[in-house]
Amino acid sequence: MLTFLLAPLQYTFMVRGLAAVVMVGLVCAVVGSFVVLRGMAFFGDALAHAILPGVGVAYLVGGASGPLFWGALGAAILTALGIGAVTRGGRLREDTAIGVVFAGMFALGVALISTARSYTADLAHILFGNILAITNNDLLLIALFGGAILLVIAALYKEFVVISFDPVHAASLRLPVEPLRYLLLVLVAVTVVVSLQTIGAGLMTAMLITPAAAAHLLTKRLGHMISLAAFIGAGAGVIGLYLSYYVAIASGAAIVLVATAGFGGAWLWHTVKQS
Amino acid sequence: MTLLQTPTLSLPSRPAPDCAALALVNLSAEYGKSRPVLEQVSFVVECGERAAIVGPNGAGKSTLFQVIVGLLPHATGDVLVHGHSHHAGDCPSIGYVPQREAVNWNFPVSVMDVVLMGRVKELGWLRWPGAADRKAAHSALEQVGLEALAARPISDLSGGQQQRVFIARALAQQADVLLLDEPFSGVDVEAQASIFDILDHLQTQNVTVLISTHDLQMATTRFDRLILLNRRVIADGPADSVLTPERLAAAYGGRLTFWRDGEAVTVSADDCCP
Numbered sequence: 001m002l003t004f005l006l007a008p009l010q011y012t013f014m015v016r017g018l019a020a021v022v023m024v025g026l027v028c029a030v031v032g033s034f035v036v037l038r039g040m041a042f043f044g045d046a047l048a049h050a051i052l053p054g055v056g057v058a059y060l061v062g063g064a065s066g067p068l069f070w071g072a073l074g075a076a077i078l079t080a081l082g083i084g085a086v087t088r089g090g091r092l093r094e095d096t097a098i099g100v101v102f103a104g105m106f107a108l109g110v111a112l113i114s115t116a117r118s119y120t121a122d123l124a125h126i127l128f129g130n131i132l133a134i135t136n137n138d139l140l141l142i143a144l145f146g147g148a149i150l151l152v153i154a155a156l157y158k159e160f161v162v163i164s165f166d167p168v169h170a171a172s173l174r175l176p177v178e179p180l181r182y183l184l185l186v187l188v189a190v191t192v193v194v195s196l197q198t199i200g201a202g203l204m205t206a207m208l209i210t211p212a213a214a215a216h217l218l219t220k221r222l223g224h225m226i227s228l229a230a231f232i233g234a235g236a237g238v239i240g241l242y243l244s245y246y247v248a249i250a251s252g253a254a255i256v257l258v259a260t261a262g263f264g265g266a267w268l269w270h271t272v273k274q275s
Numbered sequence: 276m277t278l279l280q281t282p283t284l285s286l287p288s289r290p291a292p293d294c295a296a297l298a299l300v301n302l303s304a305e306y307g308k309s310r311p312v313l314e315q316v317s318f319v320v321e322c323g324e325r326a327a328i329v330g331p332n333g334a335g336k337s338t339l340f341q342v343i344v345g346l347l348p349h350a351t352g353d354v355l356v357h358g359h360s361h362h363a364g365d366c367p368s369i370g371y372v373p374q375r376e377a378v379n380w381n382f383p384v385s386v387m388d389v390v391l392m393g394r395v396k397e398l399g400w401l402r403w404p405g406a407a408d409r410k411a412a413h414s415a416l417e418q419v420g421l422e423a424l425a426a427r428p429i430s431d432l433s434g435g436q437q438q439r440v441f442i443a444r445a446l447a448q449q450a451d452v453l454l455l456d457e458p459f460s461g462v463d464v465e466a467q468a469s470i471f472d473i474l475d476h477l478q479t480q481n482v483t484v485l486i487s488t489h490d491l492q493m494a495t496t497r498f499d500r501l502i503l504l505n506r507r508v509i510a511d512g513p514a515d516s517v518l519t520p521e522r523l524a525a526a527y528g529g530r531l532t533f534w535r536d537g538e539a540v541t542v543s544a545d546d547c548c549p
Contacts, residue, residue, distance in 0.1 A: 037379070037382060037383075155400075155401055156400075158392075158395050158398070158403070158404075159395065159400075161384075161388075161392070162392050162395050164382075165379070165382050165384065165389075165392065166371075166373055166377075166378065166392070167346065168340070168341055168344055168346050168371055168373060168377070169344075169371050169373065169392065169444070171341070171344045171345050171346035172344035172345070172368055172369045172370070172371040172450075172454075173368055173393075173395055173396040173448070174345070174364075174366065174368060174396060175395070175396065177346065216381075216383065219383060220383045220385075220428035220430060220431075221383055221384075221385065221428070222382075222383045222384055222388070224383075225383050
């Protein structure tokens with residue numbers, strides 16, 4: 001058993017990969033708890049796809065080792081603010097507006113990346129992650145930005161809870177409801193970027209939504225829900241990476257499958273308890 | 276279909292306006308462009324007064340509350356709370372009890388958590404609730420008779436209890452102007468009675484209460500002042516002067532019928548549910 005656990009660790013890329021999935025699993029789950037409670041799952045998915053043009057531009061500038069992180073960050077924050085403005089109310093329903101924006105941005109990103117020769121392989125990495133190519137520099141960026149996200153959530157926790165639970169009450173308390181809502185959207189955007197290399201744009205929603213959704217089924221206390229989600233997210237990352245190592249399947253997919261199995265378990269437990 | 280009996284005897288007139296708890300000045304609001312939901316709404320609610328906003332579905336009752344607390348961006352006009360404009364920083368906060376349908380009851384919070392949310396502004400940024408806040412929350416829960424349920428998840432409570440939790444939240448907020456959006460819809464008669472007990476008690480403490488309701492009968496029998504709204508204020512005053520056939524027709528269009536039977540007017544509206 002011990003050798004089973006230790007064998008992969010002789011490879012540096014596995015150690016880096018494990019560090020990355022634990023951090024990403026944690027941050028995604030904490031932010032994801034708010035995404036789930038606010039019903040923003042579609043927004044998270046859209047955001048993950050809409051960052052592609054930013055990645056594409058960075059990629060054309062510097063190739064696969066180009067400033068992909070910063071390109072994605074720029075595109076993500078712009079998209080989050082754009083969707084925030086579009087969803088302020090108007091003729092179109094919110095999900096329609098998001099759908100239009102995200103599909104268009106995604107197409108633009110694919111178009112940009114397709115101008116390069118090695119496009120198929122690179123696109124696959126962006127869509128499904130490339131955990132084995134994570135560098136120490138990537139780990140540092142994940143730690144810095146992930147840490148900043150958790151810090152902001154800790155600092156504004158009670159305000160985020162109030163605007164998520166009852167925005168009218170938040171307004172009656174004279175909280176800056178709209179700026180806080182935008183900040184939350186930006187936090188989701190940064191989370192997506194931080195997780196891009198580990199999970200990939202295509203499966204991002206799963207890491208945001210699935211651990212938080214499973215935790216939501218298991219408890220009726222918000223603090224417990226967030227801790228449980230963090231535990232499930234990080235745990236799914238570690239188990240998924242080992243699974244990917246031993247069964248030789250794509251790491252992002254393995255992590256998401258483990259998280260989904262965790263959700264299945266939580267759903268069963270919830271259903272049995274209800275009846 | 277709701278039936279109501281309007282007694283023709285007149286209610287005592289309201290006291291002179293010496294203390295305006297809530298004043299709405301030419302409030303207009305629209306969704307997007309050219310879809311007005313409120314037009315030039317003006318009225319004053321006195322300190323300790325209990326008034327009901329009535330009107331058909333889509334009359335803008337919920338929107339009016341959102342504008343009063345300052346949520347809707349496309350609004351013009353002004354709201355004064357004890358004389359302070361709600362655009363100003365020193366405006367006292369208003370207590371708000373949401374419509375049952377507007378609340379995510381699966382949100383994983385306890386009764387205590389919800390009441391503590393009333394303390395958020397008082398606490399200020401970067402601070403967590405402390406002993407003093409818990410004490411305020413407990414005493415608010417005591418006032419609505421729910422202190423025994425403080426640790427329970429809100430999803431476990433009955434409809435009436437949930438409404439009382441939100442009233443407690445407003446009390447913990449130390450608001451003396453309360454807005455209740457359809458507080459009696461979806462709760463049973465017993466729960467309605469217990470909410471009225473709390474409102475009666477609050478009135479003795481000079482708390483101002485403005486509720487919205489589609490229940491004309493309840494509004495007539497339990498409130499000394501009605502404000503009939505359909506995008507604009509159609510009538511404002513004691514029930515017998517507000518619920519006249521002409522004014523009700525103006526508010527409800529053809530969806531209402533009346534007949535006069537001796538001392539009482541009976542009204543039936545085809546517009547019962549939100």
